[in-house]
Amino acid sequence: MSAEKNHPSVSPVLVLFRDDFRLTDHPALSGACTTGQPVLCVYVHDPETTRGGAIGWWLAQACTALADALSEKGGTLHHLSGHTPDVVAEFAQAAGVDTVFWNRRYDPTGKAQDTALKARLEQQGINVQSCAARLLHEPWTIRTGAGTPYRVFTAWWKAARTMGDPGRCLPAPRQITFASLPADARALTLRTLPPVPPLPAGANAAEADWPCTEADAQDTLTTFVEDNLAHYIQEHDRPDKDTTSRLSPYLRAGLLSARQVWHAVSTAATTPALAENAEKFLSELGWRDFAWMQLFYEPDLAWRNLRPEFDHMPWQKSPALLAAWQQGQTGYPLVDAGMRQLYATGWMHNRVRMVVASFLTKHLLTDWREGEQWFQARLVDADPAQNAMNWQWCAGTGIDASPWFRIFNPVGQSEKFDPTGAYIRTWVPELRQMPDKLIHTPWKADASLCRQIGFTPGKSYPNPIVDLKLARGIALECWKNLPDRKESGR
Template sequence: MTPTQPIIVWFRDDLRLSDHPALHEAASRGVPVTCLYVLDEESRALKPPAARPLGGAARWWLAQSLRALGNDLATIGGSLVLRKGPAASAIAALAREANANAVFWNDIAQAPHQAVAGDVEAALASNGISSQILPGDLLVEPKAIRNKENRGLRVFTPFWRRVQGLGDPPKPLPAPKKLISVPGIASEAVSDWALEPTRPDWAGGLRESWRPGEAAAQAQLKAFLDDGISGYSGDRDRPDRDGTSRLSPHLRFGEISPRQVWHAARFAAAEHPRLVGNVDKFLSELGWREFCRHLLFDVPDLADRNLQAHFDGFPWKRDAKALKAWQRGRTGYPIVDAGMRQLWHTGVMHNRVRMVVASFLVKHLLIDWRAGEQWFWDTLVDADAGSNPANWQWVAGSGADAAPYFRVFNPILQGEKFDPDGGYVRRWVPELTRLPDNLIHQPWTATPIELASAGIELGKTYPQPIVDHKQGRERALAAYAKIRGKD
């Protein structure tokens, strides 16, 4: 590579300037840098395991994040080139246009991404162009956490101990202060890619709820560590409170790195020792993301296959009507319906409620966890290829370190315990607003006079429960007993 030949930095799920190893390395060379994002919806189908097409909510987020990244690059003299097509051919073509002699990118330790990256590396090599791949997606690379059989760990607690035992990850890298751009490089426009819904435009709630981009991610982390972390251990389970970090979609799209979150949280604990317990709990949630990513590294078909094979014989029910009622937040169980409506409007759902609604689908309704995982994949702005299926399999009892299948969440008790004043339900199920607190989580127990005074007509203004809790639980346990008897 001659001193003046440019370097291409290929952005993927790392839409940020700071702690971006590939960008940092390229900028340090003092040569022109072309920043590239490729919308590759073709390579994923070329060979298994296929990368999943983004869901609708994630596509909306991607559009906003790319605009933010482009603006951020412009402030330091750079620009973002957008191309659509197979990554290998698109990147090789851009390298020829820019007269680049090297392409840098951050590794993503997932089989589909690595398969595409391998194709890119081969295409570049055939054109005499070098590649440099740097770690930037995880706290610890999967190869560093293996058992005696050289497999990844399947239980979270020993996994997390191993990660922590390796000490702090490397400190985050600063963003480049200045880039030298390559003039005259054509770029497509985000608006050309139809990432955002138009007819109908269902993204109003997403726009109302979120500000994608690196600046927003950093601001959210700071606000959480300044104000929210002190009550995190308890408040994180309360959907009626603003007790979570709200960082998950920013992490999903790499607008902030796990190393940045780790070090900022550790700094907060060092500055304020009273926060240590809450910080440790918060970092364990970051550890769960890491655990799921490592699991996906070993099990690329995590979204399709039961990790515990005896679940392959589970007698799931096909019930399109019940599935639709669940998707639309019309089950008759207020905490479930509130969660599903929050998801549809904002693209996220509170963590505790995610477990409740997943348990309800899989156990009360006996609907295959994959149907729920697919719905979440399409409607979550933080839909993550590791966490989403791993969490669903955890609830279903079929996954790694899974909850036992016979742990059936009672949606009434869960609501009463974690939304005791009904604030969460009233926010997302407004037709129940006038019910008193002691009835808000089980409106079917209200007297006719109580329902009338609250303006509720069960079966019309709000549905009756689509399944009785006790009967649903017994049916679930009976179904599980059948597959256990075959072991």
């Protein structure tokens, strides 16, 4: 480590941080350090990419953690404000930078900004070095024999596996020589940082649930590998067990890299039983890459039905039903438990995400984009690619999606994946006294039991807002009547 120094004769290099708030396995930072030139670390508060909601709060925490880590090494994270291509180009010029390093982005806004920035910098005679860091494999690197992007996950995953392990992980740079700023450049940095976006109302457990440093991310990975990888196949669908890795927020903010997760899990797979669990886990991590590949090729993934026949779906527009779903007041305990977990903590177990998404789109016949936006506002792992792809998957509107006619029964899912109701009891305290056999269907409790446990149906806890059988029938009928369904082959 070394403190900021003036090196009048040596130009500095600049590292841009964006959703990669870490020092380890950070190719842009390592590349910058390898030049031997003094380094400027920069973050841009860009209105075009700044996020609100839980994810805005989470990314701001991660940015602060990075600033602290750099400060411990004697450096500074310089904050700029404005449109990235404009402010970085101006700052680089003022600071006399000769090369700008960044890790590549794959979302439409990020791609457009980086293309514009590269052009601006090159015009100014400043070099650009961009690196692969966010994914296991960059979106364009795995293609079908015909040279087109894969549309089916299993085929994509098979092809991905033939590529071998992703590249090795880089350690944190042993030494970072930080550059000091000339006055012209210093004048362009923010003196006062924008306020951290507040957590959404009701997200009272998020702060305690999600410690936010690079070390916390590594600890979460180590705990998962040591304690829970061995049960992943058996337990990953069980919200009551809560033994999945819980790495998604850390991956989202880049507090650790997918490569680090991959290598930690692969290395631990020392027995056939562990290897089987590791393979299952790695394929889930593969879905993350697959989602990013979809966003790369379908930039409007978050708002356009990838199956156009769904443009004719007669979605209901009921604010009351949507609000009941958002607030966890549907009368279906597993759905309500999931929505309340999301509300309080900013996270929800994957199995329950699938159940609540199916319930919203099929039983409540509500446009998947309403759910996608609610998740974007509430999740600490809200990710433009993973969220959009999964909503389209659940709604049957996406490529390689679960077909519309596969409608999860929230009661059956609850009995199967939360058999004793432990998860429900955590998040729906009104049902804590309900016996196990009625925890999934509290509306069936008879009057004497209700009296005994002090439960008033419809008052202590809502009665079901829709009849499952009826709602399912309507959903199937609407789908069968979609004008272009036959032409699309499904």
